[in-house]
Every structure is written in C-alpha cells, then in structure tokens.
Amino acid sequence: MKHSVIAIILIAFSWLQGPVVQAQTVGAGGARLPTLGDGGEMSSAAERRLGDRIAREIYRDPDYLDDPVLVDYVQGIWQPLLAAARARGDLSSELQANFAWEIMLGRDRSVNAFALPGGYFGVHLGLLAVVGSPDELASVLGHELSHVTQRHISRLMARQGQQAPWLMGALILGALAASKSADAANALILGGQAASAQGQLNFSRDMEREADRIGYGIMTEAGFDARGFVGMFDKLQQASRLNDSGAYPYLRSHPLTTERIGDMQSRQSMAGPVMPGAAPSLAHAMMAGRARALSNPGVDALRGLLSEADSMGLSLSSTVTTRQAGALYAGVLAAVRLRDFGAAALHLDRLTALVSSDPAGGQLTHWLRVELNLAAGDWRSAQALLETRSAGEPGAGQMRRPELLLRGQVALQAGQEAAWPALTERLQLWVADHPRDAQVWQLLAGVYAAQRQTLRALRAEAESRVAQLDLAAALDRLKAAQDLLRQGPSGTASADHIEASIIDTRRRQLESALREQALER
Numbered sequence: 001m002k003h004s005v006i007a008i009i010l011i012a013f014s015w016l017q018g019p020v021v022q023a024q025t026v027g028a029g030g031a032r033l034p035t036l037g038d039g040g041e042m043s044s045a046a047e048r049r050l051g052d053r054i055a056r057e058i059y060r061d062p063d064y065l066d067d068p069v070l071v072d073y074v075q076g077i078w079q080p081l082l083a084a085a086r087a088r089g090d091l092s093s094e095l096q097a098n099f100a101w102e103i104m105l106g107r108d109r110s111v112n113a114f115a116l117p118g119g120y121f122g123v124h125l126g127l128l129a130v131v132g133s134p135d136e137l138a139s140v141l142g143h144e145l146s147h148v149t150q151r152h153i154s155r156l157m158a159r160q161g162q163q164a165p166w167l168m169g170a171l172i173l174g175a176l177a178a179s180k181s182a183d184a185a186n187a188l189i190l191g192g193q194a195a196s197a198q199g200q201l202n203f204s205r206d207m208e209r210e211a212d213r214i215g216y217g218i219m220t221e222a223g224f225d226a227r228g229f230v231g232m233f234d235k236l237q238q239a240s241r242l243n244d245s246g247a248y249p250y251l252r253s254h255p256l257t258t259e260r261i262g263d264m265q266s267r268q269s270m271a272g273p274v275m276p277g278a279a280p281s282l283a284h285a286m287m288a289g290r291a292r293a294l295s296n297p298g299v300d301a302l303r304g305l306l307s308e309a310d311s312m313g314l315s316l317s318s319t320v321t322t323r324q325a326g327a328l329y330a331g332v333l334a335a336v337r338l339r340d341f342g343a344a345a346l347h348l349d350r351l352t353a354l355v356s357s358d359p360a361g362g363q364l365t366h367w368l369r370v371e372l373n374l375a376a377g378d379w380r381s382a383q384a385l386l387e388t389r390s391a392g393e394p395g396a397g398q399m400r401r402p403e404l405l406l407r408g409q410v411a412l413q414a415g416q417e418a419a420w421p422a423l424t425e426r427l428q429l430w431v432a433d434h435p436r437d438a439q440v441w442q443l444l445a446g447v448y449a450a451q452r453q454t455l456r457a458l459r460a461e462a463e464s465r466v467a468q469l470d471l472a473a474a475l476d477r478l479k480a481a482q483d484l485l486r487q488g489p490s491g492t493a494s495a496d497h498i499e500a501s502i503i504d505t506r507r508r509q510l511e512s513a514l515r516e517q518a519l520e521r
C-alpha cells in the first residue's frame with residue numbers, strides 16, 4: 001500500500017493546498033447531532049463507501065494482520081463496548097446497520113489506534129504491547145468508537161468539500177502511511193505535505209473532549225475499570241513529556257490539551273487512585289507479549305525476546321507474575337519463529353505452570369502449544385491436544401475462532417480424509433454466520449481443494465476476496481470456475497448443478513457491484 005499510494009498522495013496534497021479546499025457542507029442527511037451539532041456531515045452511506053475504499057487498500061497491505069488469537073482477545077473488549085454504546089443510545093440503529101464496526105490490526109510497532117470512515121478502526125500492535133490492562137485498551141477503543149458515533153469523522157470528511165472519493169481515500173491512506181514510525185523514507189518524501197494533510201484530518205479540541213467524555217461513559221458502562229482510562233492518560237502524558245511522538249503517533253492525531261488533562265483530573269477524583277499494577281491480568285500480559293513477538297519480525301528482536309524469557313526468574317508476587325507471563329509468552333513465540341522448538345517448549349512449560357490457576361491464561365497456553373506443535377510439524381500432538389481439550393468442554397459446539405482455525409490447519413497438515421466432512425460442516429456454519437471472515441473462507445477453500453471439490457474451492461476463494469472487498473479478484477475466481485464447468489464433467493469431479501447456479505448468480509452480483517464502483521469515481 002505505502003509505495004503504490006505515494007504518487008496519488010502527492011497529487012492529492014497539491015490539490016488540497018489549492019483553493020479547492022474550502023470548508024463546504026455535504027447534505028447533513030437529517031441525522032441528529034447530540035452535542036456538537038455544527039452543520040455539515042457526510043451521509044452514513046457515502047461515509048461507508050469511502051471507508052470500504054480505504055479498507056480495501058489496508059487489507060492488501062502486508063502489515064495488515066488477522067491473527068486469530070489477538071483478534072479474539074480484542075473482540076472480547078470491543079463487543080461489550082459496542083453493546084454499551086447501543087444501550088446508552090450513543091450508537092443509532094442507522095449507524096449500527098450502515099457501518100462495518102470492524103477493527104483491523106496492523107503489525108506496526110508504533111503506539112497508534114485510529115478511527116476511519118464507515119466504522120473501520122485500526123489498532124497497531126505497538127499499542128497492544130504498551131497498554132497495561134484490558135481496561136486501558138477499552139479506554140482507547142471507547143474514545144475511537146465515540147469519534148465515529150458522534151459523527152466527528154463524517155464532519156471532517158464533509159469539510160473536505162466536494163473532493164472525489166478516491167482523492168479523500170488517498171489522502172487518508174497517505175496520512176496513515178506517513179504516521180508509521182519505521183517508515184522514514186515515506187516521511188522524507190512527504191515531509192511538510194503530510195503534516196499539512198494530517199492537519200486537515202485532525203479532530204478539533206472540542207471533538208477530542210467529547211470523545212473522552214462519551215468514551216469514558218461507554219467503557220465504564222461496559223464494566224471496565226475507570227482507572228484504566230486514567231492509567232492510559234498517564235501513559236500518554238508521560239510519552240508526550242518525553243516528546244516521543246515518533247513512537248506515539250497516537251499523540252499527533254489526538255493531542256493532549258490542557259482542557260483534556262483538566263477533564264481527566266476531575267474524572268480521576270471520581271475513579272479513585274491508580275494503583276501501580278492495578279487489576280493485573282495474566283491474559284492481557286500474554287496478549288501484549290504476543291503483540292511484541294508478532295510486531296518484531298527481525299531476528300535480533302526475536303533473540304532479544306527469547307533472552308528476556310531466559311532471564312525470567314520465578315516469583316509469587318502478582319505483578320511480577322504478570323510480567324513473567326508476558327515475557328515467557330513472547331519468548332515462546334519468538335523461539336517458534338526462530339525455529340528453536342526446544343527453547344519454545346521449555347518456556348511454554350514454565351508459562352503453563354505459572355498460569356495454571358487462571359482459566360483465560362490456560363486457554364491461551366493451550367492454543368500456543370497447538371501452534372508450537374504445528375510449527376514443528378508434529379500434527380499428531382497438535383491433534384491430540386485439540387481433542388483432549390474439547391472433549392471435556394460442555395459447549396464444544398460453539399467453537400471459538402482460534403480453535404476453529406487451528407483445527408483446520410491441523411486437518412490440512414494431517415491430510416486425514418475421515419476428518420473432512422465434520423470440519424467442512426463447521427466451516428460452512430461459521431461463514432454462514434460470519435460471511436465477511438476472509439480467513440475462514442480461505443481455509444474452507446483449502447479444505448474443498450483437498451477433497452478435489454474444485455468448483456467449491458474456487459467459489460470459497462472468491463468469497464474470501466469479496467470479504468476483503470477485492471471484487472475484481474473475486475470475479476476472476478468465479479470466471480475460472482465457469483471455465484471449468486464448460487470443460488464438462490472431466491474438469492469437475494461431479495457436475496454440481498446447485499454450485500453452478502450459485503456461481504452464476506454471484507458473478508452477476510459482482511459484475512453489477514463493479515459497475516457501480518466504476519461510476520463512483
């Protein structure tokens with residue numbers, strides 16, 4: 001994304017610096033603005049289309065990461081926030097229906113989270129690695145969520161006037177690329193132009209205070225500890241005193257003003273003091289460790305994480321235990337990536353002993369052990385682990401996503417035909433409930449292919465592309481499936497008439513959607 005987009009961005013910036021950039025209002029769409037009602041905003045449908053345009057590019061970015069375990073963890077915090085926003089009346093049914101409400105993780109090490117048009121949100125692994133508790137993460141996500149429910153984004157977009165959507169999309173993508181800490185080259189090329197574009201995309205001081213106020217209400221209503229909000233603010237304040245904006249791009253897009261700090265202090269007196277190491281969560285520490293290991297692809301960084309795990313002594317104080325759990329988890333994953341399976345197994349045993357009394361921690365070590373076995377090519381042990389664990393669980397029918405994906409990987413590695421029908425059915429049920437889950441569609445395609453059901457494999461691949469909004473690539477897969485059908489029964493194991501008609505219908509739908517997209521430009 002970064003490089004292909006630069007050329008467009010430079011054009012976009014030169015446009016934006018000209019007289020075209022007048023504050024203009026697009027039809028307000030009659031939506032009610034609870035507090036900051038100052039006029040123009042983009043309609044929710046137009047904002048969603050713009051969001052989709054941006055999301056499509058982010059999905060293609062190699063830094064985009066659908067890590068099932070981290071996604072599962074973040075969803076466990078995100079869904080209660082959404083429910084609380086609905087319960088409080090902050091999230092209208094119109095926005096609920098029209099927006100994506102999707103969090104996209106990025107591998108970047110910088111501390112950043114941002115709201116995009118259309119209900120898409122970005123969270124960098126760097127942020128997950130520094131937040132100290134689920135409550136701190138909830139405070140950041142609640143703040144970002146409020147920027148969207150309060151239509152701040154739509155007002156910023158409306159301020160861009162009558163820019164073509166592709167230009168606005170490019171502008172936002174460019175600002176995102178320029179905010180990546182490790183991307184010095186981009187910063188050099190874009191320089192002041194990026195800063196000027198960023199300035200136009202920034203929220204106003206009032207918007208920031210409103211997102212703090214509503215976000216605080218949402219996170220406490222959702223049952224998170226208010227001290228997480230204060231703790232996160234302290235963290236940001238410390239970083240801002242150190243002038244660490246390179247590592248904390250979050251501070252550039254959400255600057256800490258004296259008013260925000262004042263508001264915060266009055267909330268702090270209600271919330272009570274932040275105790276050091278308050279509400280330690282082993283699971284959170286482990287997920288922060290996972291974020292560190294996945295955001296540090298370099299061999300030296302991985303060796304650093306491994307030696308940190310080596311140096312962890314065992315102690316019984318709860319704060320130290322949390323730190324140890326995070327370091328050991330990161331160390332296991334780093335060792336796996338360095339293919340040092342002996343060290344990985346050693347630290348995993350230490351970690352398992354450390355978190356044995358914590359159910360969430362136990363679940364995470366279980367998944368990590370399956371991952372370790374899979375990475376080492378030992379699918380038999382991985383399979384045995386998955387079976388012993390699920391046999392004892394009452395609600396095994398409702399499998400969590402990481403478990404489902406791990407089972408799929410084990411089955412593909414094992415190549416056991418007996419396992420296909422049950423797995424296929426599970427995956428089909430999942431995508432019926434979650435049609436936008438590209439990774440599960442892709443796994444289903446692999447499972448169909450392993451059973452030589454080529455038509456279905458191609459269709460599942462097409463759906464996986466649709467889920468990531470790449471309609472042209474999806475259409476290619478459907479065309480390939482139709483070519484196969486035309487070659488007659490020799491090309492398909494069994495001419496599947498129902499599948500053929502689904503493929504035909506989907507092709508028409510995609511072609512019409514692509515024509516609409518072309519008109520939007």
Ligand SMILES: [Zn+2]
Nearest residue numbers: 203208211254
């Ligand atoms: Zn903000």
